[in-house]
Amino acid sequence: MATSKVTTATFDAEVLKSSTPVLVDFWAEWCGPCRAVGPILEEISDEYGSKIKIVKLNTDEESAIAIKYGITSIPSMYVFVNGEVVTQIVGAKPKPALLKDLESFLV
Amino acid sequence: MSDVRNVVIVGSGPAGYTAAIYAARAQLDPIIYEGSVTAGGALMNTTEVENFPGFTDGVMGPDLMDSMRKQAKRFGAELITDDIVEMDLTGDIKVLKDGSGNTVKAKSVILATGSAYREIGLVNEKRLSGHGVSWCATCDGFFFRGQTIAVVGGGDSAVEEATFLTRFADKVVLIHRRDSLRASKIMAERAKANPKIEFMWNTEVIDVLGADKVEALKLRSTVDGTESERAFTGLFVAIGHIPRSELIVGQIDLDNEGYVICEGRSTRTNQKGVFACGDLVDHTYRQAITAAGSGCAAALDAEKFLAH
Numbered sequence: 001m002a003t004s005k006v007t008t009a010t011f012d013a014e015v016l017k018s019s020t021p022v023l024v025d026f027w028a029e030w031c032g033p034c035r036a037v038g039p040i041l042e043e044i045s046d047e048y049g050s051k052i053k054i055v056k057l058n059t060d061e062e063s064a065i066a067i068k069y070g071i072t073s074i075p076s077m078y079v080f081v082n083g084e085v086v087t088q089i090v091g092a093k094p095k096p097a098l099l100k101d102l103e104s105f106l107v
Numbered sequence: 108m109s110d111v112r113n114v115v116i117v118g119s120g121p122a123g124y125t126a127a128i129y130a131a132r133a134q135l136d137p138i139i140y141e142g143s144v145t146a147g148g149a150l151m152n153t154t155e156v157e158n159f160p161g162f163t164d165g166v167m168g169p170d171l172m173d174s175m176r177k178q179a180k181r182f183g184a185e186l187i188t189d190d191i192v193e194m195d196l197t198g199d200i201k202v203l204k205d206g207s208g209n210t211v212k213a214k215s216v217i218l219a220t221g222s223a224y225r226e227i228g229l230v231n232e233k234r235l236s237g238h239g240v241s242w243c244a245t246c247d248g249f250f251f252r253g254q255t256i257a258v259v260g261g262g263d264s265a266v267e268e269a270t271f272l273t274r275f276a277d278k279v280v281l282i283h284r285r286d287s288l289r290a291s292k293i294m295a296e297r298a299k300a301n302p303k304i305e306f307m308w309n310t311e312v313i314d315v316l317g318a319d320k321v322e323a324l325k326l327r328s329t330v331d332g333t334e335s336e337r338a339f340t341g342l343f344v345a346i347g348h349i350p351r352s353e354l355i356v357g358q359i360d361l362d363n364e365g366y367v368i369c370e371g372r373s374t375r376t377n378q379k380g381v382f383a384c385g386d387l388v389d390h391t392y393r394q395a396i397t398a399a400g401s402g403c404a405a406a407l408d409a410e411k412f413l414a415h
Contacts, residue, residue, distance in 0.1 A: 030245075031245075031246045032147070032246070033144060036144040059249070059250075066250070070238065070319070071250060072238060072239050072241065072320070072341065073246065088237070090238075091237065093144060094143040094144055094206050095143060
């Protein structure tokens with residue numbers, strides 16, 4: 001399953017009210033490490049899409065949400081369960097390291 | 108992959124890509140592991156590079172790396188966007204393992220793994236990383252619009268970051284342990300002329316304060332030891348780099364700071380068939396152009412080695 005884009009308008013339904021865990025990738029076009037980690041998140045989404053939903057939030061376009069969650073570094077990848085942030089991953093990481101961080105959601 | 112390659116290049120900054128260009132043109136059929144998230148190296152996190160010869164009007168760091176990458180590809184270098192996670196460089200045939208579990212064997216290896224950001228080494232620096240503490244002004248500066256932030260360091264990267272951050276921040280305070288900058292003159296003067304930049308000399312950061320985000324820094328004078336606190340919402344750490352030599356410790360001779368030791372002016376390491384270039388060997392110059400130059404030398408050294 002490919003990743004999808006979320007906006008302020010869809011954040012509530014797509015993230016906060018989701019019945020499965022959701023990883024929100026806070027990113028922007030101009031951020032090199034964000035572009036590096038993008039394809040890795042696509043792969044994880046393809047492989048584990050039934051366990052975890054991966055969505056992308058562009059911090060340039062949706063800065064209000066980024067500010068609300070106190071994002072000061074991108075990429076930041078926050079996992080939401082039942083509307084709450086349960087895991088925060090900051091910075092681009094290789095796939096094995098990301099999978100390890102997300103381990104508990106992927107079983 | 109059971110065949111033995113002529114040369115594997117590990118790392119993909121200006122050194123790695125230049126080595127790939129030369130090795131590919133020498134028809135050595137190189138394979139280059141670019142790194143899964145570090146492809147392009149340190150220049151990927153910079154903005155404008157003004158001093159790379161041949162670019163009259165400057166060039167964006169990521170664009171320069173993209174051009175080098177394409178040039179390597181054009182001559183047939185095989186580019187792999189993955190990490191090398193294990194290396195055995197001691198035998199005649201070198202064995203490397205990548206992050207996906209594949210093994211590649213080679214007669215020669217060019218190490219170009221570069222360097223990583225140095226941390227101050229404070230517990231709270233790590234805890235608040237991503238919550239106000241950052242190592243990448245170009246990535247994170249945007250989130251500090253209208254705020255007062257600190258940059259710690261005194262070299263080119265600190266001054267460049269401080270100058271860049273004034274695009275967003277109301278005030279940038281450059282905190283430096285000494286009473287003058289190590290940065291190049293042109294950059295230092297630019298920063299000194301910038302009304303948004305304030306300098307705090309002879310000062311070191313001894314703690315980062317804040318419950319879940321940076322609120323203040325605890326500072327200490329390097330002259331008389333006086334401690335003070337000052338409110339900041341962000342801390343950018345630019346105190347230099349450490350060589351990424353952790354995978355080769357025990358196999359390749361390193362100096363006491365972890366840089367690879369090469370033989371004389373060559374790129375030859377103590378292991379036959381293993382060459383090193385770029386920031387991994389260089390604690391003096393650390394420029395894109397010197398890294399590219401040493402990448403070229405490494406490819407030529409490897410070519411000569413393979414011919415014998």
